[in-house]
Structure formats: structure tokens, C-alpha cells
Amino acid sequence: MDSDNTFRAYQPLLFSIAYNMLGSVMDAEDCVQETFLRWHRAHNDNEAIQSPKSYLCAIITNLCIDQLRSTRAQRESYDGIWLPEPVSTLEPGEHVEMSELLSIAFLRLLETLSPVERAVFLLRQVFDYDYDEIARIVGKNAHACRQIVYRARQRLASQRPRFSVSAEQSAPLFERFIQATADGDMEALLQLLTKDVALYSDGGELRWPMPIYGAQEAARYLIEVARRVSQQTEWRWQLVAINGRPGVVIYAYDRLDAVFAFEVVDGQIQEVDLIVAPGKLRHLQATI
Structure with a gap:
């Protein structure tokens, strides 16, 4: 060779x-x-x-x-x-x-x-x-x-993600997550998050101290982000494989705008990683 x-x-x-x-x-x-x-x-x-x-x-x-x-x-x-x-x-x-x-x-x-x-x-x-x-x-x-x-x-x-889920298992969970977030349904969203959920975001217009810990604070942040996005743009979501695991991508006017990656424990979301920095999404835009 x-x-x-x-x-x-x-x-x-x-x-x-x-x-x-x-x-x-x-x-x-x-x-x-x-x-x-x-x-x-x-x-x-x-x-x-x-x-x-x-x-x-x-x-x-x-x-x-x-x-x-x-x-x-x-x-x-x-x-x-x-x-x-x-x-x-x-x-x-x-x-x-x-x-x-x-x-x-x-x-x-x-x-x-x-x-x-x-x-x-x-x-x-x-x-x-x-x-x-x-x-x-x-x-x-x-x-x-x-x-x-x-x-x-x-x-x-002590911090390592403990469980992984298949696309078939996660699709209904993530669909409920997106729907509850878009609807501003705090109670529905709280049912999907573990009490000690951690949320990490790498930027965006909404400047909240990161990381966010706890279901109440995480849900408040997610609902506020969704409210602001809905006021400014038309958007849609798609379930895709991110780093070998089920995730969600958000499109604004058909342009890739954000990526959600998750860790799931016992049917609830344990960690949310929200990636919105444009420079990190260019490569992804060309492959999905």
C-alpha cells in the first residue's frame, strides 16, 4: 500500500x-x-x-x-x-x-x-x-x-452520563419537550425534566448566567427563549443524530439556528446542551 x-x-x-x-x-x-x-x-x-x-x-x-x-x-x-x-x-x-x-x-x-x-x-x-x-x-x-x-x-x-436512549425511545420525549417549550407549558415541561437537570448554552441574545441548575429555572429559561424566537421568526424542528445520539435541530426560516443535545435518565431529561454559536453550526448545516 x-x-x-x-x-x-x-x-x-x-x-x-x-x-x-x-x-x-x-x-x-x-x-x-x-x-x-x-x-x-x-x-x-x-x-x-x-x-x-x-x-x-x-x-x-x-x-x-x-x-x-x-x-x-x-x-x-x-x-x-x-x-x-x-x-x-x-x-x-x-x-x-x-x-x-x-x-x-x-x-x-x-x-x-x-x-x-x-x-x-x-x-x-x-x-x-x-x-x-x-x-x-x-x-x-x-x-x-x-x-x-x-x-x-x-x-x-460522578458527572459521566449514565444512560443512552435510542431514537425510537427519545423521539416522543423530545417531541413533548419541544411542544411544551413552544407552548410555554411550564407544568408539562417540568414533567419531562429531572429535578436536578443541568442546562448549558453557549450564547444567544438571552444573557442568563450559565449553567442553569434545577427544573424550574431551566424551564423558565427555555420558555423565554422560545417566546422570543417565536416573536421574531418562523421556525421548525427536526430530530437528528448528533454525535451518535438523538438530538434536535431548530431551523429559523429554513436556516439552521440551534442544536439541542440531551442526556436522558429514566425517561426524563437530565442535561440539555443548547448550541447556538453560528460558527459551530456551519459545518452541520451542510451535512443535514
Whole structure:
């Protein structure tokens, strides 16, 4: 297999690593492109490469670590809650490993880890690399990588989404959610939300302190958002697969305007992630 075909064979894996590391399609694609350029230069220089997969994964992982370090301050000063860019899995593209995409909620949780912790955790927990190989990729010893994974598991354990639901199970729930929100029906909406629901939004005209905790406050916010949108525009919604899980997209005058991602526990909504930043929706607009 020539070098270009070898790279293409691993491209879906490389994109998945980069996207889960960065939470941004554009940044992930840039890292994949830079990985290709370095791979190509290595072959032109006749560099000895024993394992193409390990070589490529090491390049893209370290590119992502550098990218996260450079954007960390920007994300910490983000106006509102930083949420990752959603990826449509309704019609998977050739460069995406669907089974390895993490939910919006879990990608948000990974922001609590340092860039190296995030890399080690993902390579072990999502991509099933052994510790010796992870150590070679990130430049640490295997024992240190084990400790990083252990601490990351401990930190994320209490917050990790506990259940997933199928599109068939979630469609009626999300339809009732949208209808209750649009109707301003507080009681109906409260029945769909857990008492300790958490709501995260990355912007919009309605400047409420984020995150919002508790069913009453979350319902009030959602109803107010819907009221303002209804006054200004014609809108519709569609159930789609977002990051491999059922979600809802909102269209205003047939333009993608917002994305809802959810975590569901025992038939109620435990977390709502509302993504409205236009820059995060451009890629999605072209794929759904």
C-alpha cells in the first residue's frame, strides 16, 4: 500500500482522535491535514516508520495537545459556557468513525482535564490503546499514564452520563419537550425534566448566567427563549443524530439556528446542551 492510501486508511481514526480532543470540526480537519503533510515529508525523507498507525496517531495527538494549550485561555474566557461543535451522524462522512464520537455532554466534561490528561484518557478509554503505546505517543512512562487514567476516571465518574436512549425511545420525549417549550407549558415541561437537570448554552441574545441548575429555572429559561424566537421568526424542528445520539435541530426560516443535545435518565431529561454559536453550526448545516 502506498503512502497516500495508507494515510487514507487511517484518516477516519485520525479525525476521531482530533475531534474528541478538540471538540471542533475545523480544528480537527486542520490537524488531520497537518498530519498528512508531516507523513508525506517523512516518506520523502525516507524516514523509517515501523508502525504507520502509531506514527500517525502520535503526530495528531501531539498536534491536538499543542492546539488545546494554545486555545485553553480563550475557552476559559469564553462569553458563556464553551460547548463543542456538534457533528451530524445522520449521514456519516467517509472521514468519521461514528462509533468513536463522544456525546456533547461528555466532550464538555473532558474540558475539565488538562490537554495531556485528555489525550491519555481518550487513547485508553475510547480508542483502547495499551499503556506502553500511549506512553510512546505522549512522551511519558506507562505507570504515569495509568495514574492519569485513574485520576481522570475518578474526576469524571460522578458527572459521566449514565444512560443512552435510542431514537425510537427519545423521539416522543423530545417531541413533548419541544411542544411544551413552544407552548410555554411550564407544568408539562417540568414533567419531562429531572429535578436536578443541568442546562448549558453557549450564547444567544438571552444573557442568563450559565449553567442553569434545577427544573424550574431551566424551564423558565427555555420558555423565554422560545417566546422570543417565536416573536421574531418562523421556525421548525427536526430530530437528528448528533454525535451518535438523538438530538434536535431548530431551523429559523429554513436556516439552521440551534442544536439541542440531551442526556436522558429514566425517561426524563437530565442535561440539555443548547448550541447556538453560528460558527459551530456551519459545518452541520451542510451535512443535514
